[in-house]
Amino acid sequence: MLRSKTKMLQLAVTLLACAFLFVPIVMSVLAGLTANYFQGVSSGLTLKWVFEVWELYANSIFLSMGIAFACLICTVIIGVPAAYGLARHPGWMSRMLEEFISLPLAIPGLALALALLQLYGSMQGFRASWTFILVGHVLYTLPFMVRSILAVLASMDLKTLEEGAASLGASPWQRFRDIVVPNAMPGILAGALTVVTLSIGEFNLTWMLHTPYLKTLPVGLADSYASMRLEIASAYTLVFFILIVPLLMAMQWASARAQRIAK
Amino acid sequence: MTNRTFVLACLTPLFIFSLLFLALPLGRLFLASGEGDAGWAVYLDIVRKPRYLNTLVLTVLVSAATTIAALAVSTTAGMFLVRNQFRGRGTVLSVLTLPLAFPGVVIGFLIILLGGRQGLVNQLTPGHVVFAYSAIGLFLGYLYFSIPRVLLTVMAAAEKLDPSLEEAARTMGASPYRVVMDVIIPGLMPSLIASGAIAFATAMGAFGTAFTLATNIDVIPMVIYTEFTLSANIAMAAALSIALGIVTWILLLIARSLSGSTVAGGG
Numbered sequence: 329m330l331r332s333k334t335k336m337l338q339l340a341v342t343l344l345a346c347a348f349l350f351v352p353i354v355m356s357v358l359a360g361l362t363a364n365y366f367q368g369v370s371s372g373l374t375l376k377w378v379f380e381v382w383e384l385y386a387n388s389i390f391l392s393m394g395i396a397f398a399c400l401i402c403t404v405i406i407g408v409p410a411a412y413g414l415a416r417h418p419g420w421m422s423r424m425l426e427e428f429i430s431l432p433l434a435i436p437g438l439a440l441a442l443a444l445l446q447l448y449g450s451m452q453g454f455r456a457s458w459t460f461i462l463v464g465h466v467l468y469t470l471p472f473m474v475r476s477i478l479a480v481l482a483s484m485d486l487k488t489l490e491e492g493a494a495s496l497g498a499s500p501w502q503r504f505r506d507i508v509v510p511n512a513m514p515g516i517l518a519g520a521l522t523v524v525t526l527s528i529g530e531f532n533l534t535w536m537l538h539t540p541y542l543k544t545l546p547v548g549l550a551d552s553y554a555s556m557r558l559e560i561a562s563a564y565t566l567v568f569f570i571l572i573v574p575l576l577m578a579m580q581w582a583s584a585r586a587q588r589i590a591k
Numbered sequence: 592m593t594n595r596t597f598v599l600a601c602l603t604p605l606f607i608f609s610l611l612f613l614a615l616p617l618g619r620l621f622l623a624s625g626e627g628d629a630g631w632a633v634y635l636d637i638v639r640k641p642r643y644l645n646t647l648v649l650t651v652l653v654s655a656a657t658t659i660a661a662l663a664v665s666t667t668a669g670m671f672l673v674r675n676q677f678r679g680r681g682t683v684l685s686v687l688t689l690p691l692a693f694p695g696v697v698i699g700f701l702i703i704l705l706g707g708r709q710g711l712v713n714q715l716t717p718g719h720v721v722f723a724y725s726a727i728g729l730f731l732g733y734l735y736f737s738i739p740r741v742l743l744t745v746m747a748a749a750e751k752l753d754p755s756l757e758e759a760a761r762t763m764g765a766s767p768y769r770v771v772m773d774v775i776i777p778g779l780m781p782s783l784i785a786s787g788a789i790a791f792a793t794a795m796g797a798f799g800t801a802f803t804l805a806t807n808i809d810v811i812p813m814v815i816y817t818e819f820t821l822s823a824n825i826a827m828a829a830a831l832s833i834a835l836g837i838v839t840w841i842l843l844l845i846a847r848s849l850s851g852s853t854v855a856g857g858g
Contacts, residue, residue: 338671352701409601434840436796439832443616500597531694
């Protein structure tokens with residue numbers, strides 16, 4: 329009896345937590361599709377607000393997608409060779425470097441943005457361009473990419489594989505291209521999905537780095553929360569959910585797969 | 592090209608990028624913190640001036656409350672999900688981890704939908720119940736993004752916990768309360784400390800949620816933001832950023848040494 333009572337209590341807490349997380353999401357989706365939120369759903373469902381969001385914020389949405397894509401390319405170009413280098417060259421220096429590039433995970437985005445502004449804020453051409461936001465996003469997402477690949481590479485016997493290939497006459501570049509990259513693929517995929525998901529949702533750095541002409545999706549969201557009617561803010565949030573939730577699920581699937589392979 | 596030079600060449604882009612955009616900016620930020628009127632005493636001002644001290648105390652209190660609540664909720668739910676197989680378990684788990692990639696601003700908005708002037712609670716209750724813009728709203732917002740993070744860490748540890756230990760305790764007559772206190776919590780302790788440190792650090796540094804909700808209350812990220820944009824007190828903004836960064840970094844270092852991985856991300 330006592331045991332089932334504790335079980336009921338556990339179930340209640342679990343469901344309550346689910347409700348706490350899920351009810352506001354449902355409300356936001358409904359509010360974005362309701363003709364008039366004050367009158368309730370009985371005022372009718374409409375896509376009017378979603379279209380209005382598209383007219384108002386399409387630029388922000390495309391900018392975010394563009395930055396996320398550019399960020400992915402940068403993190404792959406920097407991260408894949410770096411993870412290989414760190415895996416092949418273990419030691420205190422590599423550990424220090426890994427720890428150092430992971431700082432953006434620990435330091436609040438606001439502080440990083442302030443640091444970037446302090447150093448590069450006066451370089452107008454750079455400060456006012458979208459690449460300034462991109463730098464912030466790469467800074468924040470790069471550790472995820474590197475660690476994701478590193479976890480996969482660390483689990484396999486890279487050295488033996490490479491020595492085998494080297495004895496057959498493969499150059500370092502050939503070995504990197506034909507052995508390391510294919511083997512690291514699950515880690516690269518998981519890292520890539522994480523990078524895109526995080527870049528599209530990044531706000532803390534971006535809010536400080538953006539200019540009035542360059543508003544990313546989350547910056548536009550903050551904007552709509554402050555100055556638009558509730559239906560538009562909700563419809564915009566709905567657009568964001570539609571974009572981010574499939575990415576998030578793909579990311580969780582890919583990360584679980586990479587973790588399985590790393591074991 | 593020899594092997595060694597190739598490996599070093601692989602590390603070069605990373606090295607250049609983190610030097611240009613991480614090491615140098617952080618160094619500049621640190622120098623900037625000492626360039627104000629107060630000089631390096633600016634760090635003393637954080638604990639000396641009531642405005643900053645009050646902010647610090649409030650931030651720590653809200654973050655601590657968030658951590659305790661998130662640990663309680665997520666450990667209960669996590670143990671339940673690990674120990675029980677039932678229909679809909681996958682759905683429950685997806686709902687509980689869904690907010691992982693939500694930016695803080697969106698979470699702030701969701702709290703407004705719950706507790707704002709047009710919010711659910713205000714509509715359902717007869718009185719005028721608006722809590723979104725108070726410390727309670729902030730607490731709920733932080734709790735919202737902490738639950739998934741803590742849940743994932745605790746569940747990973749709970750899966751490794753041996754159920755036969757609990758069975759043994761029960762057959763020897765231990766009450767459910769004693770089983771939790773003497774078997775489950777000690778077994779989960781490293782992951783509880785780790786996920787608690789993650790929750791606390793994320794709450795301390797959460798800007799997006801505070802930005803949407805904390806119009807009247809000062810928490811450290813909001814004060815950094817207003818010092819920088821409104822008061823142009825760059826030295827103070829820099830000093831608070833450095834102090835906050837060091838605290839969150841140490842907390843996450845503890846978390847990582849205890850659990851191996853951290854589920855980070857801004858709030």
